[in-house]
Structures are given as C-alpha cells and as structure tokens.
Amino acid sequence: MNPDQKLALLTQVIKDAGMKALVMGGHAVRYYGIDRNTSDFDMVAGTSSPTELRKKLAEIPMLASAKEIPVWRTNDFARFEIGTLPDGRQELLEFWLQNHLLSDFATLNSRAEVGNYGGSLVAFLSLDDLIRSKETERESDWQDISLLEEIRDARLLAKAVDDDGVVRALANVRSRRGLERLDTSGLLADSNLIDQAIHQCTHPVTFAILSPLAPVSEAKQLVAPIEPTALVALRRAPFRSSLHLGVVEVVRRGYKRQAMEEDRLDKEAKVRDLKGN
Amino acid sequence: MNTNLNSDSVHHEIDALLLNGKAETAFEAESMFLDHHLIDLARLALELDEETFKQHEAVKILYAHGSRPFEDSLE
Numbered sequence: 001m002n003p004d005q006k007l008a009l010l011t012q013v014i015k016d017a018g019m020k021a022l023v024m025g026g027h028a029v030r031y032y033g034i035d036r037n038t039s040d041f042d043m044v045a046g047t048s049s050p051t052e053l054r055k056k057l058a059e060i061p062m063l064a065s066a067k068e069i070p071v072w073r074t075n076d077f078a079r080f081e082i083g084t085l086p087d088g089r090q091e092l093l094e095f096w097l098q099n100h101l102l103s104d105f106a107t108l109n110s111r112a113e114v115g116n117y118g119g120s121l122v123a124f125l126s127l128d129d130l131i132r133s134k135e136t137e138r139e140s141d142w143q144d145i146s147l148l149e150e151i152r153d154a155r156l157l158a159k160a161v162d163d164d165g166v167v168r169a170l171a172n173v174r175s176r177r178g179l180e181r182l183d184t185s186g187l188l189a190d191s192n193l194i195d196q197a198i199h200q201c202t203h204p205v206t207f208a209i210l211s212p213l214a215p216v217s218e219a220k221q222l223v224a225p226i227e228p229t230a231l232v233a234l235r236r237a238p239f240r241s242s243l244h245l246g247v248v249e250v251v252r253r254g255y256k257r258q259a260m261e262e263d264r265l266d267k268e269a270k271v272r273d274l275k276g277n
Numbered sequence: 278m279n280t281n282l283n284s285d286s287v288h289h290e291i292d293a294l295l296l297n298g299k300a301e302t303a304f305e306a307e308s309m310f311l312d313h314h315l316i317d318l319a320r321l322a323l324e325l326d327e328e329t330f331k332q333h334e335a336v337k338i339l340y341a342h343g344s345r346p347f348e349d350s351l352e
Contacts (some may be wrong), residue, residue: 139308146344176344230319242320242331249343250319257312 004030007041008118010093013063019056020046020105021095021123022112029200030123031117034147039085044125045095046105050078053095066093073099073270077276100266101133127152135259137267146175153178160187170197174205174243183240188213208251212239224255282317287334307338 001009009028014021023031025042047053057063057080066080069092076098083091091167096102111126125133131148134141157178166187168200173179182188198210198217204226207219215235226234228249237244279345291306300306311318318339321330 106324139304152347174344176346180346227316227319229316229323233322235320237322238327238352242327243325246330246336246339247319247322249313252323252343253311253339254315257315 002118003027003039004118004260006118008120009062010041011043011122012120013060014029014043014056017056017060019053020109021103022046022105022125023117023122024096024106024125025094025128027117027131029144029148031122031124032127032130032148033151034144039089039091039094040093041082043093043095044102044105044108045078045097047097048111050074050097053078053097057187063093072274075269082184099271101135103129127155135256135263137260137263145274149174150177154181157187160185166190166193167196167200170194170210171200172203172206173209174203176248179209179240205252205256208234208248211235212237212244225257226251227254230254282314282321282333282335284332284334285337291338307342310335311339311342 003028007023008138011021011023015042021043021254023042023043026036026038026040027042030036030038032057045053047056052063056065060069063080063082066082069079069081069090070244071077071079076096078097080093081090082093085091091162098104108125108129112123113122113126114123116122124130127148129147131152134145134148153169153173153175154177156165156172160166169182169187170193182229194210194213195217198207198214199220201207201210201219202223202224203222208226208230211217211231211234227250229270230247233243233247234251237247244254287310289311291303294300294306294309300309314335315350318335321333321336325333
C-alpha cells in the first residue's frame with residue numbers, strides 16, 4: 001500500500017468511526033497538484049477536545065496499536081505513531097483541533113473539497129484554507145504557498161467565463177504566473193471589471209498586482225496594510241514593468257514577514273499560557 | 278541614487294550576515310537582507326528608471342526570492 005492509499009484508508013476508517021476530519025498538510029498539497037514526497041498524515045479533527053479525539057481513535061481497530069506522542073500544545077494538537085517507515089522513521093498521524101490559521105471546523109468542513117486520492121474519495125481542506133494554514137514561521141510552508149497560489153490562480157482563470165468569473169479571478173490573483181496568464185488571456189482590458197476587482201480584493205499582493213491598472217481605485221478592506229512608499233510606487237509604476245513587479249514582490253515579502261511574526265507571537269502566547277503567565 | 282541601498286554593496290552586506298553567523302545559509306542571508314531593506318526596495322522603484330532598477334543587485338535577489346515568472350512556472 002502506498003502512502004496515498006494509506007491516507008485514503010485512514011480517512012475511511014476515521015469516518016466509519018463517526019469522526020469528522022479533513023486532510024491538510026503534505027497529502028493535501030499533493031492532492032492539489034504539487035508532486036512531493038510526504039510520510040506524515042496531517043488532518044484537522046472535527047472533535048471538540050483531545051479527549052474525544054483519543055476516545056474516537058481508540059474505537060478504530062486499524063489504530064489499536066497507535067501510540068500517542070506527547071506534544072506541548074495539548075489542547076490544540078495531537079500526534080500518534082501508527083507504524084514505522086521503511087527507512088526506520090516513525091509513521092505519524094497528526095491532528096490539529098484548532099490554531100490561529102484555521103477557521104472553526106464547521107466552516108472548514110463547509111468549504112472542504114472532496115476528490116479522488118489513493119483510489120478513494122477523500123475530503124481535503126479547501127485550497128484557500130490550505131494556503132492560509134501554511135502561513136507559518138516555516139520557510140518550507142511559504143514555498144508550498146507560492147506553488148499553491150499558482151494552482152489557485154489557474155483554477156480561477158479556468159472559471160473566468162463570464163464577468164463575475166473574471167472579477168473573481170482578478171480579485172484573487174496572487175502569483176506572477178497568474179498575472180501573466182490573465183494578461184495574455186485578454187482579461188485585463190475592461191477597466192470597469194478591474195475597478196470592481198480592486199474594490200473586492202482583500203489580499204495586499206492582489207491589490208499590488210492590479211493597482212497600476214487603476215491607480216485611483218481603492219480596495220474596500222485589505223487583510224494587511226501596504227507600506228506607504230510601496231503604495232506611491234505602485235501608483236506610478238507602469239503595469240507589468242520591472243518597477244511594478246518589483247514592488248509586488250516587496251508587498252509579498254511584507255505580507256509574509258507579518259504573517260510569520262503573527263505565527264511566532266501566537267506560539268509565544270501559547271507558551272505563556274502553558275506556563276501560567 | 279538611494280544611498281541606503283547601493284547596488285555595489287549588496288553582496289558585501291549579505292556576505293557579512295554569513296560571516297558573522299547571523300545567517301546559516303545564503304538563502305537565509307538573502308532573506309534577512311531583503312526583509313531589512315523592504316522600504317529601501319520600494320524607494321528604489323520610485324527613484325530609479327526601469328533599466329537601472331532591473332539591474333540593481335538587490336532587485337535581482339528580490340525577484341529570485343519572489344513569485345516565479347512564466348518560464349519557470351509549473352506548466
């Protein structure tokens with residue numbers, strides 16, 4: 001049984017035990033189209049507590065010999081060793097119950113994507129939620145994000161068959177590849193649609209990508225601010241010039257740096273809570 | 278020309294991050310450099326012309342760490 005098939009089997013036995021879970025992490029990244037090796041099985045659990053999670057897992061014969069590995073975020077996360085890999089490393093099944101990058105389970109579940117994986121239908125975090133879940137301190141997660149954003153942009157472009165679809169594709173574009181494909185597809189010609197997209201966009205990178213096309217248009221609300229010097233540069237830069245693309249990358253790094261800092265602060269707050277400070 | 282970010286001094290600054298142990302890898306040193314100079318990079322886009330901006334060593338590193346262009350993409 002290969003890892004994909006094992007993941008599919010795990011999700012099935014977990015579902016059969018009456019527990020809700022969505023796949024995240026490396027297998028979700030693979031599902032969305034990035035070819036990479038992964039040995040861990042990462043999920044978001046729909047259980048209300050670690051105790052309930054343990055109780056549910058204990059009812060699953062396939063996981064009867066699973067050994068729980070102590071973790072420091074005991075209310076948020078649980079890790080189980082379920083076997084040994086051919087290279088001798090532990091085979092791990094990990095569950096997040098909550099963290100600052102995940103919405104509540106009901107919301108995640110309502111947005112989940114079910115697709116064929118390992119020969120079965122498996123429920124994954126939506127692509128948007130998966131990208132958000134990876135806005136951590138780890139550089140490797142940001143490498144995944146850059147690839148997942150290209151895939152997200154391509155999916156939205158494929159659905160841009162009417163004005164609403166075009167606005168949605170424009171209002172969410174984040175990758176340089178996505179920008180180039182929108183341009184070569186002729187979808188950046190309608191100033192009214194661009195204005196709508198800028199108004200609707202919430203991500204600072206999207207705003208940075210579109211802004212030179214309509215320098216006076218404002219986004220309704222961005223999830224993170226853009227540094228004033230970068231804003232001025234965006235309003236002056238010719239669209240798709242090196243000056244423009246350079247400032248887009250400045251905004252992208254600014255967003256990444258802020259997200260990494262938020263993740264670090266969240267961990268520090270958790271540690272303080274555990275220490276009772 | 279922006280005096281905070283001279284093209285000729287970019288690699289000296291990155292090398293220093295490695296030599297003094299603040300960064301363990303070239304990638305990490307470049308990342309630290311970029312994060313430290315984000316506003317300077319935006320200012321370069323205001324002060325330089327297209328060709329000079331493109332040839333600036335800091336901008337080349339910024340692009341190398343950023344979103345991939347068409348020719349390097351997934352397809």
